[in-house]
Amino acid sequence: MTQYTNQSVRVRFAPSPTGELHLGGARTALFNWLFARSHNGTFLLRIEDTDKVRSKQNFVDQICESLNWMNCDWDEKLVYQSKRNDIYKKSIQKLLTSDNAYRCFCDKEELARIRGEREKAGLGYTYPGTCRSLTQNNIKVKLENNTLNVIRIKIPKGETKFSDSIYGEITVQNNELDDFIVARTDGSPTYNFTAVVDDNDMGITHIIRGEDHISNTPKQIILYNALGYGLPQFVHLPMILGPDKKRLSKRHGATGVQAFRDQGFLSSALVNYLALLGWNPGTEQELFRLEELIGEFSLERVLKKGAVFDIQKLEWVNQQTILKMKNEDILNSIHSINMLWGDSRYLDYLLSVIELMKPRCKTIIELMDSSDYFFDDPQEYDSKTMRKRWKTNEVNELIIYFMEVLKNIVTWTQENIEIELRKLSDIKELSPAKFIHPVRLAVSGAGAGPSLFHMMEVLGKDVCIRRLEKAVEILPIDHD
């Protein structure tokens, strides 16, 4: 078992700012963060922006915003790879002088052609090593002629093995590996190289990243060795998959963290659900507060198998989270996505609306959408309910009776409203439902919703009477 006690944990999340933070990245960030926080360690953020064309500052901002929203705060300053070019240059020089890397003058197109042919023939391809043993003189001449060249790592003979915290022992024969490029023709370094240099410089103890990096690991280990660095612990996390079992991507629809926020998911719910993808606490608990996750999380209980992302379960977690939240906190979450919600009303009124609606929605967007009638008189009535509950003019008569009763209520509470309604239904020898359903339709426009009496209490006497009067005027509507 890995020992964490001797050195303090330092981990990092290293996104490349070529897009917004997606679920896979969010999960990787979260597991890094949980691991750091549960070991009193340090969580760092590194921006892998060596691809100058695709990297954008606004994506950096978005990623940071998403992480902040998830409460995954990072320690120390952001590290931008684009600002570390001098350091990479020096390391590449070191590789060259120690004979662990070499200049390759091969033509890019020519190499691509050979690779294409090999692939067509169903054969594997690795760089043939043409430039591996160029003489000093040879190199000098080509350099003088300004021949374009890249720097390749010299993969040593033998095999490379490492022990992954999740996947266990992994061994790869070095001859399967390519003399891959560490610096491009323009001198800029490539991913496998910068990752190694930075992880070493940043003192990273555990490299926690997606399983898609397992095959990069042997290459990186060879670089660690070539540069004389000590090895960190490698920890590869299983992938998050779409319903087709392929790695989750844009193809599967909106997978950006911010899209989930905008759809009314709470960050604590998303975090809770994401934690459950590929990890479990070994108990039957499924709902966690962030602090509980920190307490429970351990790498030992991370699975090897990819997990399919299930929106329905996320919705359930979100609903459960809403249910447990204080109304004030729900209001804050609502206002964080729509500042104007309910701005014409008093705080107490908004809290009452939330109290009534919160067991009836999976997301806070749903909560907002389904509470319209607490703010505006219904503009239309649910047609199915209309046909079922307000078919004839007899209903109008009943509602008119009921309105008279309501007008006489002095203390407008749900109890009093209910007492009066039941009294009236007794008098008319009708079931209370004969009143309840049309009244709900008139007052809310909907066929379903919170307890009618509670709803009426919150809406207030004047509003209820006004809406009932209007309904009596226009209902029933003839349908053919």
Add this chain to the structure above:
RNA sequence: GGCCCGUUCGUCUAGGGGUUAGGACGCCGCCCUCUCAAGGCGGUAACACGAGUUCGAUUCUCGUACGGGCUACCA
């Protein structure tokens, strides 16, 4: 193609040589009930396949199948 990784209900998962294979989401039914939710109760449904080891394998080993990842002057 090659290399690496994986495989328990539809999905997330527990378990692990002998279990009625447990939980959760979803779905279905019942209860509660003024409707819809929430809640309660119950039901549906899984160890990929084949060998081997063993008294006994879903669990260990090896194959096969299937799935995924990587195989760039992307990260």
